[in-house]
Amino acid sequence: MKQQIVTPKRSLTKETEALLNKQIEMEGKSSAAYLSMASWCETKGYDTSSQFLYKHSEEERMHMLKLFHYINAAGGHAIQPEISGIKHSFKSLREVFNDVLTHELEVTKSINHIVDHCFSIKDFATFNFLQWYVMEQREEETLARRAVELFDIIGEEGVGLWMIDQEIGKLEMYAAKSSGTTT
Numbered sequence: 001m002k003q004q005i006v007t008p009k010r011s012l013t014k015e016t017e018a019l020l021n022k023q024i025e026m027e028g029k030s031s032a033a034y035l036s037m038a039s040w041c042e043t044k045g046y047d048t049s050s051q052f053l054y055k056h057s058e059e060e061r062m063h064m065l066k067l068f069h070y071i072n073a074a075g076g077h078a079i080q081p082e083i084s085g086i087k088h089s090f091k092s093l094r095e096v097f098n099d100v101l102t103h104e105l106e107v108t109k110s111i112n113h114i115v116d117h118c119f120s121i122k123d124f125a126t127f128n129f130l131q132w133y134v135m136e137q138r139e140e141e142t143l144a145r146r147a148v149e150l151f152d153i154i155g156e157e158g159v160g161l162w163m164i165d166q167e168i169g170k171l172e173m174y175a176a177k178s179s180g181t182t183t
């Protein structure tokens, strides 16, 4: 009898696929939220913060797309999420970066949850794929935390806010250094 060649159609469990799709939604939300923050900053004259956030919005879209390709390549179906509930105005620049930090902490929690799930079901390929996100979150959290700290270190009086806006532009370099991606 001719031997059957078994070609499994998928290497993801339905549960893992659902978790990764939820993560797509989170990354899409990050991208939309940062775009909205960038626009608000631009209207208020916080030009450096605005550029920083526009760039970050793009990066979040890239995080989302990586997940799209991974899910589809593994035989699942990546779903374009509905994005709603995006905040359009802020009381202050400090509030913008407080929101970024709060959001990034949530994203880290979510990534860790999926990593834990993948380990428990021995999906080592997805576990491995997610290590990039684990390290990326370390960098993103550091960046957001540093941004929030600037408000206390410099103070918002007088030219303080102008200086904070300038310093935001240098944060990328700081975060890359502290996560070891540059020397």
Ligand code: OFO
Pocket: 026, 027, 030, 060, 063, 103, 104, 107, 136, 137, 140
């Ligand atoms: Fe995708 O790292 Fe922020 O949210």
